[in-house]
Amino acid sequence: MFRLSNNLIGILNFLTFLLSIPILWVGVWLSKQGSTECEKWLDKPIIVLGVFLLLVSLAGLVGACCRNSLLLWIYLVVMFLLIVLVFVFTIFAFAVTNKGAGEVLSGRGYKEYRLGDYSNWLQKRVTNTKNWNRIKSCLQSGKLCSQFQTQFLNDNVQQFYTENLSALQSGCCKPSNDCNFTYQSPTVWNKTETANYANPDCRSWDNDPNVLCFNCDSCKAGLLQNIKTQWKKVAVVNITFLIFLIIVYSIGCCAFRNNRRDNWK
Incomplete structure (x- = not known):
């Protein structure tokens, strides 16, 4: 036997x-x-x-x-x-x-994320143009920001500022708080073209639904924060x-x- x-x-x-x-x-x-x-x-x-x-x-x-x-x-x-x-x-x-954590903002329900706060290994993965184009395509095809726009469409500016946004929503679907753009809707913000922005993400922002802040470092940082959260869970499993x-x-x-x-x- x-x-x-x-x-x-x-x-x-x-x-x-x-x-x-x-x-x-x-x-x-x-x-x-x-x-x-x-x-x-x-x-x-x-x-x-x-x-x-x-x-x-x-x-x-x-x-x-x-x-x-x-x-x-x-x-x-x-x-x-x-x-x-x-x-x-x-x-x-x-x-x-x-390494890496969201920056708490005064009077905001969400955090903002800086690419330089994360490990060099992770940064290199998302700053590679080929990698990022593929990731960006995934985020766009997943309708990340169109769902974000629908979810908070009826918010006025004060209501929007109190929302608890995910790292990807905060980094990819809206401009950085540093930009001081004028809020029109969750994915439409008016900016002054002649302003001298210290944060390069402000120049990368575009109200085009296919652009928004998908080319911003904040979007890459939001992705890394999401990866960090998921990897922590995976490591425990x-x-x-x-x-x-x-x-x-x-x-x-x-x-x-x-x-x-x-x-x-």
């Missing part, structure tokens, strides 16, 4: 195999049907993830259930590398998101996932030892 560890590894990898099928299907669907730059950018990582889970789960499943020591050994090597990768990424995520991987790896080691004992009999 199979030992308990072999059965557990078999069950876990069968579930992973089932999970890999819809992930792979979504990746293929996005590559064929994706209409936006964001969707097309996501298809390859999703397909790679689906294929990876499919192959690893098959190796673990066959290795545990068919007592194939070679496949189970390959499975354990991959699991070990995955544990190291998750551990390194978790430490890295905490390190690069340690990764700790739980890391513990789970270590447990599965330990069970896999037991199953591998069982296979070797059976093969020597």
Whole structure:
């Protein structure tokens, strides 16, 4: 009879195999049907993830259930590398998101964000023109600022100033507080063309719905603040996932030892 560890590894990898099928299907669907730059950018990582889970789960499943020591050994090597990768990424995520925070403004319900406040590694990612054009396309196709305009359309200037805006809304959909533009609507502000603005974002602002502040450093900073918040959450989840991987790896080691004992009999 199979030992308990072999059965557990078999069950876990069968579930992973089932999970890999819809992930792979979504990746293929996005590559064929994706209409936006964001969707097309996501298809390859999703397909790679689906294929990876499919192959690893098959190796673990066959290795545990068919007592194939070679496949189970390959499975354990991959699991070990995955544990190291998750551990390194978790430490890295905490390190690069340690810097940066929104600036509290007097009389405003929202914060504003400065690109220079964030880690150099993150800054380099968004100041790269190719990267930013792709990100900007995603933000525009996601209707970030059109939804922002609809949400606060009926606000007068005093009401608008008290709104609790997200980092992306504050950075991309309205001009910086430094500009002192005249409020007309959430995405329409009158500016003095001859003014000598200290903040270069003021010159980048345009009332065109396709431009707004998508070319501003504040928009890049808002994105980094959003990434920082999400990565902090991911890092916490990764700790739980890391513990789970270590447990599965330990069970896999037991199953591998069982296979070797059976093969020597």
